[in-house]
Amino acid sequence: MARRTVFGMVAGLCLAAVNAVPASAETLAEALSNAYVTSGLLDQNRAVLRAADEDVAQAVAALRPVLSWSGNVSRNYGSANNANLLTGDYSWAPSADVTASANLIASLTLYQGGARRLGLEAAKEAVLATRAALVSVEQQVLLSAVSAFMEVRRAEETVTLRRNNVRVIGEELRAAQDRFEVGEVTRTDVALAEARLAEARSLLAAAEGQLAVNRETYNAIVGNYPGALQSPGGLPRLPGSVPDAKSQALATHPDMTQLRHVVAANDISVRIAEAQMQPKVELQGSWGASDTFDSERANRGGAVALGLSGPIYQGGGLTSGVRQAIADRDASRAQLYSTGRDVEEAVGSAYAQLRIAQASLVSTREQVRAARVAFEGIREEATLGARTTLDVLDAEQELLDARAAQISAQVDETIAAYAVLASIGQLTARALGLAVPVYDPAAYYNMVRSAPVKSQQGADLDRVLRALGKN
Template sequence: MINRLKKVVSTGAIMLWVSVVSLSSVHAETLSDAMVDAYRHSGLLQQNRALLRAADEDVASTLALLRPMISWFGEVSHSNSGLRTAVTTPSSRYSNSQDVSIGLSLELLLFDNGGTRLAVEAAKETVLATRQNLVSVEQSVLLGAVQSFMAVVRDAEIVLLRQNNLRLLERELQAARDRFEVGEVTRTDVALAEAQLEGSRAALSAAQGDLIQSQEFFAAAVGRRPGTLTAPTKLPYTAKSIDDAKAVAIRSHPDLVRIQYEISAAELNVLRAKSDMGPEISLFSRLSTGQSFDSDSYANDASIGLSLGGPIYQGGRLSALSRKSMAQRDAVRASLHVARHLIRQEAGSSWATLIAAGAAILSSERQVDASRIAFEGVREEAKLGARTTLDVLTSEQDLLDAQSNLIAAQAAQVVAAYQVLSSMGLLTVDHLNLRVEQYDPEAYYNLAKDAPTVTSKQGRQLDKILKSLGKE
């Protein structure tokens, strides 16, 4: 009675779980659909796009330092003064005055040893490096979509496999009980079938738990719950050989290109630090008008001139900053060496994983075929009394393991193929030709690079872009 109750509860739980999954399935979804949605909804991409726009504005704000700086000012003052004389006859005089003035000031940098120009060029190199970092993030987002998609596909197929195995074991148990009733097998055979059935139920529960975890992984990576997923029927083209994969990776991987731009920016910053030790020349002008509250008189003032100055001794601070910039440049150069080897290693490892996954599929397919033949033979021999119940259950478990290995190998092969693309720097929306509106990193930069004012045409266009981004 207790075993029958367990069977009913377990079967009901399975049917409930299947119905929940079916309700979430609206239409068949492909791997491309998942990558498109991940690209559209990734908060990580939005974060790094904002960081790229901030880098664009660094170019504009630095360029603005080469333009005239015009400011207005207003002053209101109250003064109280006293004068006391004690030469012959001591006397004291006191006066109060209230004054107001308003005016304009202008300052223009004429010469600073090219420091500001170097800063502008360094900021441009930083923009290019940040763009490559955005490509790297894009690869990470798309690879996460692939991994989560194939995890759901794999675990869903394993759950179905476990469900079929459970139904088969239920029939095996019933057959063992029937044979026990007529004296063909012992109570031990029935117990073995019962133990195998309970183990299958536990394995099904574990598989269902794995599938739920994969669905949560999918929801985090793609931005929504998975529906009915269709496994890809072909692999993306990667490379002809491991050497080709490494060559493309060294040439086009965004992390490597990013570091090259960072080296250029660091070298410019070294020159900029040295320029800070030289003189600086600026043009200044001031125009103001003032009036006293105590009278109707007013005064106008206008001035223009040049200012020249430079450091003489600052306690060794400028020399330290110069050496610091050199050390930072050397550190970035060293990171290029490290990144080159890591990228080559990643490309080689990904390629090896892809080849191994393909070999595992061939072996698993042969294992499944052989295990199925063995299981069917053992089961027929058991009916004739030549095999025991334990032999049948063991053969059935071997077939189940082989089928599970095949499912896992097929999923691993797809993930490995996209990992090879990622290691080569080609796992991008553009290379995969995904049907999604791509983010154009140059559009914002071209509008912002000249530091337009808020009221200019470009400034209004930038304002519209920022507002549209805020509504997403």
């Protein structure tokens, strides 16, 4: 009767204990939110985006007049010849004076082949490309968080299974020793149980080590060590078919969006390179004053000039620049095409991995059911003497392996489902509805696009940077 109780512990401990979840367990959504908020990689790429926003401000500034000033104070010294031919006097007298000057200069480029306005358009395209790159980084961060969360879940449940296995085999070993003492089994049965217990302890140590590794990975990605983790309640909503998912990915995946804007910027760069061959018309005005101390000499005045200049010969450098811009544009177009094929492949592969995980989950559920039935039958037969201790240990191990395979299949299915979301460009905080303040990539751009100087808007920017801790 005691032996039957020992064997009866296996199914309950292996199947029920791993499903117990504390009421305060951390959810996958909370882990994703923490990863989004604490990610240094996202902070880094947001700063890169702000730098790109400033390129637009600088391109706007290039369209405006340039006003500058200069000042100079100089002391002239030397000697003068005071020779008088009538009197015959001949002498050198020292001379010195101090002169101060100040100038105010204004210039405005009226025409440069449209290069400056094209530069503004190229900067805007670069901003849009950088925004898309930020979305791509966000997807990487969130997918890493999903993987870290689920791997900790896998490791925790594996450790629970291994601990229960060690406990149960320990009870079986004690039962085998008791039966050996009364002559019901041989010393071989005891040795088999001892060997299986040693193996179970080794596997438990490996599982605990893997859990420690996964906890460190979780902390690095999410920003805190995991407590009790709650199993996800279901999978995210996905497109109904692979062709639909591929179409959506080609339209909305951030890598595709980024490259479209890169191609547009490179198209503009060709026109900018061509504009460098055009003449330049510049209007310049200046006003200045100079005064010599200890003298009545002083000058006041200004000038207005309209200048025209242009290249004649630069050794072929300008035409080379045009050819280079065309080559860069063609390369980005080819990259857009190849990336489209890569995106379609990634979608197909992600769906294939999801189907594999789902099929594995179905089969492992059946495997667990069959292994449980087999174990219970062999256990009953062992009580009647029709089965050996080794048979019971093997059946218990098969049930344990089936349950471990089921856990892995559940983890793989969740990771694969979120990988599908990432492959179509929908693994973002906004699309997932995470309870976090979603970063607005246009907020900083809207503040700097008019290139503010020292104004209320400039003061607002200073406060934003101080809040970000970046200045």
